[in-house]
Amino acid sequence: MSDNGAELMTPPNRPLRGAKHQPYEGGTRVPMLVKWPGVTPPDSVCKDDYVMIEDIFPTFLEMAGVKDYTQYGGKVDGTSFVPLLRGQNGLSRERAIFWHSPHFYRKQEPFSAVRKGDFKLIYHHADKRLELFNIVEDVSETRNLAQEHPEQVRELARVLGDRLREAGGQMPIVKETGKPVPFPDETL
Secondary structure, three states: OOOOOOOOOOOOOOOOOOOOOOOOHHHHOOOOOOOOOOOOOOOOOOOOOOOOHHHHHHHHHHHOOOOOHHHHOOOOOOOOOHHHHOOOOOOOOOOEEEEEEOOOEOOEOOEEEEEEOOEEEEEEOOOOEEEEEEOOOOOOOOOOOOOOOHHHHHHHHHHHHHHHHHHOOOOOEOOOOOOEOOOHHHOO
16 A cells, blocks of 8 residues: 555556646545455455545554553544454445645645545645546546535534644645635635
8 A cells, every 4th residue: 555646757647637646536536455365355446435544553553453552642533444344334435534734845736635435625735726627537637516515515624623623634835825725614
């Protein structure tokens, strides 16, 4: 598994849009291969559930039989995906996963994003623009649905804003005002 998609200077990840450190699927979606003899069925494929790199640690804890890591003073981000490895029903399709990149990286401007179910909302910090994609129906992210689904935009902007505040996510500073870029739900 990788933490990002392919670099910009490599061939595109078609049909995915974008590359490493971009908010589009080509920058965030990567394959993961797992081998767990006696547990994970050989040649099995799980393509409808999604996991993040933060899910690896709680998965390893569960695999090792550790029931309560917090007793050691640790905090666990993510969710174990052991059920997926066992060929069982996976994680909730309504689970929200997040990306936050409040800095410039090569040609990519700062952004935050959330995926929940079939939808992904991208918040571009520089111009406070919101994009909404149904990434199940439009994996190439060619059709911004923000105008057509304002209720979905509001809901995901709230989920993203709440998570950024809860996690202490830093926002870039607007040079003209000296103040941070507003959270996505504060722009609606």
